[in-house]
Amino acid sequence: MQPCHLTSTGAAIIAARFYEPLGAPKAAVVIGGAMGVKQDYYAAFAQWLASQGYLVASFDYRGMGDSQHRHLRGFHADLFSWTDDFDTVIAAIAERAGEVPLYLIGHSLGAQLPGLLKHRDRIDGLVSVAAGSGYWRDNAPQLKRIVLYFWHVLVPVATALCGYFPGRRIGKVGNLPRGVILQWRRWCLHPRYHVGAEGAPVREKFEAARFPLVALSITDDELMTERGTRVLVDCYANAPRRIERIAPADVQAQRIGHFGFFRDQFQSSLWARTVALLQGFQVVQETP
Template identity: 50%
Template sequence: MESIELTANDGVRLAATRFAPSGKATAVVVLPCAMGVKQDFYFPFAAYLAEHGMAAITFDYRGMGRSVPAAFRRSLRGFKADLFDWAERDYNAALHAAKAWHPDVPLLVIGHSLGGQLPGLVPDNHLIDGILTVAAGSGYWRENAPQLKRIVWFIWYFAVPVYTRLFGYFPGKKVKKVGDLPKGVIHQWSQWCRNPHYVVDAHGAPLRDGYDRIRVPLLAMSFTDDEMMSRLGIDKMHDCYRNAQVERRYIKPSDVDARRIGHFGFFRPQFKATLWQQAVDWLEQRAQTKLHSQAGRHGMA
């Protein structure tokens, strides 16, 4: 495990961590975070990938985790960032860092929640050879899981406007919701979550061109007891990837001898032999297929 810095195309520095396998990497994997989640949450899984021969990179978006500048560590008031910055600059920087680190192996993405929603907004998503999404669905509030839908309207229509006006950012730690978020991020996310198209521009028009560019295999792993995402929301999000080869797995806790998985449970080490192994099997298969395809093209040349 090695702490590094990424530099986005606007000069912003981001905290990141690399996990190197003991031998030659068979693939390099980028793990973008879910909303309000720090990269440390993914360290056990990233280490597991390295144990299975894959290099991995985790990172914190600007204004999150260790990517919060010293001047803003007490308060995010005045910190400038939105979801387009996270996708177009930070996520994009992570892809380029991964490609520079291991240029000759497939580049794969494992996107948890928001991390699986943003690839269509990443300018250089052509670098990606395969995507595995975990608990990624539309955040449109009317399509949230029932237990969340009962309260989330209050967040978008009351808590967000009131608290951001008072604090200058969303004080998630204080209100025990998603964590502290820059004002631009929470305002844009609130707009998305109130729109049935979810990923939209400032005028509410759906953004789909970047998703149409993605033509690689995509495995969507979702969980029937997800307290945030409904199956409808998961399906609608992955319908955006209409040119990708999408495989959808709807997993019940009983399928993996568990009482609970939920929105965050996939990344618990208790699932090493089940969910983690499923993910690694798919990633290895995708990497081998890509490498064989490349070797075939070089042979023909």
């Protein structure tokens, strides 16, 4: 693993890690993390992918994890600038990898942003993990019971008092820049999520995406429903796309949930399935 720092828009310094395979890479993979989740969480998965012959990159969005270089009070960032950070990492791994295929594995938020990327044409496939629309009516039942209080009371009050969202202190999501949490709130209160809240410019970017997408929807996800996944997948309106449902019983597990996919107990099942999907993207690309 090689840690490095990349310069994104606005001179933001992004902490990234590159995981090198032993030989020439068969493809490159960028892991886009979930909201409030540091790249540390994906380290075992990234190392395993590298052992399978992939050049892998992970990163922390600006203001998060190793990319937090100052206190978040007064720090300016939103989900568009986080998309710029994603683009920066894609450009860096593409330069390292050369002409091999480049894939994205997006966990939750990491699969919600790729339609906004400037480097959409360089992407050869996206595997979406436990991702979907964040619209509150599409949330899982147990989350739906508290989410309106979260968006209408907790987020605006806590953010106004602190100048950022102090999620770590209150045990919700994690610390987030003010611009990120307030834009995310706006998305989550709109039935069409980001393509609805932001209007035509964002909708048209998603409609311009042509890379294939496979969304892995987890049946015991405590945050995301199958309907929410369908809403997100259909934002990529002109891309080849499908949803695959995964139940814990399919992989001889008691639980997967929203975050369990990246636990190393799933190397021979869910992780191997992901590699099969990446290989499937490549077969389709090479077939006339």
